[in-house]
Structures are given as structure tokens and as C-alpha cells.
Amino acid sequence: MKDCIHYGNCEICCCEKTPSLFDKLSKTEFEALHDQRKEVVFKPGEVIFKQGTALTHFACFKEGMAKVYHERPEGSNILINLVGSGKLCGSIGLYTDNVHHATVQALTDVKICLISAKNIEKLLTQNNDMAVDLITNKNESIIELTNKLANLTYKSMAGRVADVLLYLQKDIYKSDSFDLNLTRQDLADLAAMTKESFIRSLKEMKDSGIINVNRNQINIINLNALLLISEK
């Protein structure tokens, strides 16, 4: 356990991998935030935030992985993204309607720090660097969402499946081989298709030697081929 860069040696604080937001705080500001944090752990499947409920706290992810999905009235979900260590989560309702706009559910054992939204709001009106950092973060989200929108609406199945695999490889597991902690349904929700279609498309890629699939273990053999499929 390395020392906390903000606050001496705080082995249970949310800051070993802190959202960049908090790097902008003064020592005093950070200490105040740190002291009021609530650390909570979740088991796989447990819901961290439920879409539609009041936004009272933000989550800083310390350990583990969670899925963020938008629930639709008829029961279908769209999986927006995955979040892990160092990510801030739950700030979309801030200054708008103060409710959560997505459900966040643990995929592994998860450890988060809950930070009161009221406190964040207060800091944002005091500390410009922090506000600017949040704007940056928001713009990044908008860029990602716009790309996702374009990809999901205009690419065919194979391209969307390739995109999911590339997302997992590049942004999540940071390796060509990884053990999923997502079900096929989750993967399909990420690609906006049915699980049957996802499985078939995955099998095709396996049969043509681009990837190897063994239960929840995925191995990308030919990254270039995958990138090519994603282009189309």
C-alpha cells in the first residue's frame, strides 16, 4: 500500500487511484472531503446505484469492476460502459434533476468511496481547477457517447462485436487475453444486439481464426483483422 499523495498515509482512502478531479484540491479541501467519505464494499451482482433514485453521493472506484447500464421500461438494457479503479461515477444528475441516470452494478468484489454530492457541489463553487477538470471529464464522456451512438446505429453486427472486443482489450483489460466477468447477455447489451446474435458473430470470428474463445476466456489472435472488421 503506497502512501496517499494527498493525505499522508491513509491506507483505506479513495485516493490511491484517485479521479484526477481530486488532484486539483488543496490539502485542506482534500482532507475535509476525505474525512467525510464512506467506504463501502459490494459483492458481484449487488447494485451500487439504481437508475431513478436520488443522487446523494458520487462513487470513487477503489477496487473491482462494475457495469453501468441504462434501463429501459420494457426491460432491455443498454450497457453504457464498465468502470473500475480510479473512476468517478454517478455525477450525471448533478445540477440537473439530481437522480441517477444509470444503474451501476458490481461485476466483481468492489470497493468504493462514497462522497457526498453536496460537498462536491460546494467544492466546485470554490475550486476552479476542479470544475475545469470535471468539464474535461464531461467532454470526454460526450465524445465517447457520440462515437458509441454512431457505431451502434451504423455498423453491422460484426463491426459492433469487434468494437466490444477492442474496448475490452484496450480500455478494460489492457491485454490481448482476458477472463471476462461479463455474461454473453452483458456483451450483447454492450453491442446493442441479442445474445444469440452476439454468440454467432463471436463464433464466426473464432472459426476464422481471429480470436480464440473458451468459455469466459478470450484471446485476440489477429488484432489487425479485428480492427479491419471494426472499420466496416
Place this chain on the structure above:
Amino acid sequence: MKDCIHYGNCEICCCEKTPSLFDKLSKTEFEALHDQRKEVVFKPGEVIFKQGTALTHFACFKEGMAKVYHERPEGSNILINLVGSGKLCGSIGLYTDNVHHATVQALTDVKICLISAKNIEKLLTQNNDMAVDLITNKNESIIELTNKLANLTYKSMAGRVADVLLYLQKDIYKSDSFDLNLTRQDLADLAAMTKESFIRSLKEMKDSGIINVNRNQINIINLNALLLISEK
């Protein structure tokens, strides 16, 4: 021409209908911004910002209407939204990669004020209220994009066409009857489908008496039916 609330009687300034962002500025701050603005007019079809080019200025819409669309390599576009009087446009690349992430094209005669991004950046590090206002604005965009994502990926054609009509009625023309300044292709790009499919779906709604369509004039006869179709 009413007096400018910020700056005495400035009949050509960008502030008769100002983005709420600028309401947060002090008189001095606003004057500085006002003095460096560049007012520009565009004719229908002219490109205001081109996706991929450097982000040097923001646009404040004073008059007219423009479409904001994401261009894809193969030539298909996804129409993100329409912008008109009082809207701020072009801030997505701010603090990220400093390029425009969408093309903005005039649909009518358009009058905008260009505000230097550098100046906005400077103000954001000085004025917290302005930064908070921008965060609010960004969160609203994220909510809209998430809803759009969910609607475009999970609704069938009829629902998406209904959504487009409801968007035009509620957010753009603010009336049950309106004269479009969009082509059928634009409408289709807004609903993420082909123009042929859009036309067919529109015709079905006309045939069942929910709307009336006459060239570019659209009349919503049965709003509840439209809302019902949108639900599905």
C-alpha cells in the same frame, strides 16, 4: 430590439438571447468578451464548423437554425440535434483534443457570434458560476445523448419516427404545425434510418390520421397517438 441585459443597449451583440453561461459573468467580464466577439452570418447550406478542424471559437446562435451532425468515414451522417437562437455550440473539444466533433451547417439564414475559445477558457478558470453552468449544460447533453442512444438502438422504426416528430414539435418549432427546413434525408439521419424507410413510416402515420403531411408542412393531429407509438 430590447436592451441588452449585460451591456447597455447593444443591438448587434450575441446576448439578446444569451446562453445562460454568460449570465454568470460580471459586467467587466462580459464587456471584455463582448468586445472581442465576431458576428458572422451564414446562408442555408453553409458550414459553420467542420468536424475535425481546430476548435478556436465557440458559436452563440443569435438567429436562424442549424443542424449538428456527426460525419462517418463512409459518408453516412448521424444528425445529433438542431440548434437555434440562444444556444451555445462547439464546446465539446474544449480541454480535450481541441477539434470540432461535429459539423454544424446552416439550415436557414443564420447569425452567430464567435467567441474565442481561449477567452472562454480564461473565464472558466476565473469564474466558478460560469464553470458550474457549463457543467450543468454538459450533464444535460449527456442525458440527451444517453436517451438518444437508447431510443435509436432499441426502438423500431415507427417509434423513432414518432420521436423525431415529437422532438420537432416540442423542442424546435414549439407548435403542432410546422414548416420543416430539413430534407427527408435529414429527418432520416435524425432517426438513424434510410430516407425511404422514413418516408414510408411517415406515410403510414398520415394514412392512419395521426399526422398530416404536405411537402414540408407537418401537422400533428393526434399527439397522444404519437406519444403512444414513441413508447413502444
Place this chain on the structure above:
DNA sequence: CAGACTTATTGATATATATCAATTATAAGA
């Protein structure tokens, strides 16, 4: 006003993807 061009509409057909149903594999409890 004629001709060229763009936009809108309609129809026939192809195709991608969802749906439904059945089977197999895996995990979790008793």
C-alpha cells in the same frame, strides 16, 4: 419556359438480425 438537377415517393426484392424453441453445459444447493 425548357432543360438539368435535386429531392421525394413508390414498388419489388434481398438481407441482416430478432425471435422462438430445443439442447447442452455449467454452477449452486440440498
Place this chain on the structure above:
DNA sequence: TCTTATAATTGATATATATCAATAAGTCTG
């Protein structure tokens, strides 16, 4: 270990939507 539940896979079929092609309507320009 047997039993039950859950997740993954495969196949057959239906359906929504895109594609292609042809025509019609409107608009611009010399």
C-alpha cells in the same frame, strides 16, 4: 452426488429494414 436453476449454444424461421430501381415532383438556371 443428485437436482435444480442459470447461462451458453445451435438451429429453423419470421420480420423489419435496407437496397436497388424507376418514376414523379419540385426547383433552379440560362
